[in-house]
Structures are given as C-alpha cells and as structure tokens.
C-alpha cells in the first residue's frame with residue numbers, strides 16, 4: 001500500500017466542489033469525475049516502486065478531482081487517479097469531443113497548425129537538426145496523430161507517412177490533404193506490419209496508464225535502426241518561477257502549477273524520469289531536453305545524467321512565487337485591463 005503524506009502546495013490545491021460554471025457539460029464531467037467514475041490507484045511509485053509519497057494536489061486545473069503525488073525517493077510526479085478504458089471512452093466521446101474538440105472549421109485549423117511557425121514545423125526541424133541520417137528516413141508513423149498535422153512537413157519532403165488515431169472526424173481532414181490515416185492507437189500500430197524508420201509520439205506518453213508495458217511492446221515491434229521521437233509536457237520547463245522563465249521553440253514556462261495539471265495526464269515528467277523508463281526497456285537516448293523532447297532508439301548505452309531536484313521543494317518555490325504580492329498584483333491588473 002502506498003503511504004501518503006499530505007503536503008498540498010497551497011490552499012488552492014485542495015478539492016472543494018466547484019461552483020457551477022454554467023457550462024452544463026463541464027459541470028456534469030466534474031461531478032462524474034468526483035463521484036461516478038472508477039479511478040484506479042497506484043500501489044507503488046510506477047518508476048521506482050517506492051511506497052512513500054507526498055500528496056501535493058487534489059484536483060486539476062478544471063477543478064476535476066484527481067490526486068497528484070510525488071515519490072519521496074525518485075521525485076516522480078504522477079496522477080493517482082487513473083480512469084478505466086470504459087470511463088475514458090465516455091469522457092472523450094461525451095465530454096472532450098463536445099467541450100474542447102467542437103471545432104467547426106477543422107480545415108482552417110489544419111492549415112494554421114501546419115503554417116511555417118507552427119509546432120508541426122518546430123518538431124520537424126528539431127528532428128531534422130539532430131539526425132545526421134535524416135535523409136535515410138523514408139517511412140514515418142505517428143501514433144495519436146489527430147488530423148496528422150505533425151506529419152505534413154515529412155509528407156512535403158517526400159517521405160511516406162501514416163497516422164494512427166481514434167477520431168475519424170479528425171482523420172478525414174488529414175486524408176483530404178493527402179495523408180494516409182489508420183484507425184486505432186498503439187495497439188493497432190503494433191498489430192500492423194508497418195516498419196517505420198521514425199515513430200512520432202507527441203503528447204501521447206503522458207496519457208498512457210502502463211508506461212513500461214508500452215515501451216516493451218514498442219521494443220518488440222520496431223526495427224533496430226528505427227528512431228522514436230517522444231514529446232511530453234515537461235514539468236521543469238512548463239512550470240518555473242517567473243524570474244527563471246523560459247522560452248524555447250515557442251514553448252513558454254509559467255509559475256502556475258495548477259494550470260499545468262490536467263486530469264487526463266497520468267504522469268508529469270522531468271526528462272530524467274522519462275529517460276529511466278526508456279533505458280530500462282532497452283532503448284538508448286540520443287537527444288533530450290527539458291521541453292521534454294527525446295529521440296531514442298534500441299540500444300544499451302546509458303545517458304548517465306544526474307537528477308538531484310527535490311520536486312516538492314521545487315514546486316513549493318514556484319507556488320510561493322505564484323502567490324507573491326507582485327504576481328497577485330500583475331494578475332489583478334490583467335483582469336482589470338481585460339488582458
């Protein structure tokens with residue numbers, strides 16, 4: 001059994017039932033997450049199997065009731081409220097699709113998301129910059145591809161691309177722009193006979209329940225020479241004290257950790273934590289940063305990087321910064337000026 005020490009970062013991380021927002025669907029989702037959905041809990045830290053943890057938040061940015069823990073030993077931050085597959089299907093189908101994905105002009109969004117200064121191009125350029133044999137990459141697969149916008153720069157440079165996703169409405173847009181899309185997620189990819197030179201996993205791994213199992217399946221499916229690009233919202237870059245603010249490739253930090261928490265994100269990685277999962281499942285890390293962006297392939301070389309951040313202290317400093325009089329005044333002024 002996991003042994004929890006309550007150390008909420010501040011009062012605002014406590015769970016109190018939210019006032020009605022007026023958005024009926026959102027209010028219903030908040031209620032169901034608090035009372036109806038079955039949430040599986042971790043029995044140990046998923047990274048190091050330690051059973052001693054801090055509880056730092058009882059909710060996410062939408063006031064959805066989830067418990068966020070930090071392992072006392074390895075400092076990994078994880079969500080202790082994992083939704084079942086059935087609940088997730090309902091959450092995505094009945095709520096997420098209607099509240100957040102209710103985009104009436106997907107083709108315009110597609111064009112915007114593939115413009116010159118889009119994240120799709122940032123990712124493409126990052127990968128191209130770091131791989132000497134980039135020109136040898138012929139086949140690219142993205143899992144969780146949505147409309148396939150990440151694949152567009154690869155497609156435009158003559159590579160064969162395939163995107164996997166669950167949402168046919170989104171996939172159709174990619175298909176209209178010439179991309180090959182297949183229905184399903186990681187399972188569908190593992191069951192296919194595709195042997196890509198590059199696999200893209202952009203904002204996917206933080207949603208997976210069993211990360212070790214995922215990497216094991218990935219290892220047994222892909223070729224020795226294949227590259228894998230992984231991107232997750234890294235906590236050390238996304239969340240920083242204002243004076244240590246960071247901006248790279250369009251990724252901008254802020255000091256609002258609650259704003260970073262999202263109930264569908266099961267894990268909150270510093271690069272080091274993700275690297276441990278990769279290495280213990282047979283991958284070596286070729287490139288990494290704290291955005292977090294990793295390029296990995298099969299191999300035994302260890303990165304040997306150190307990690308000595310006390311995550312509880314780190315987040316407490318960030319929260320103190322957020323709660324400082326100066327920050328409160330800035331937020332007040334922004335509200336008053338309507339910015």
Ligand SMILES: [Zn+2]
Pocket residue numbers: 045046047048049050071072073074075076
């Ligand atoms: Zn741990």
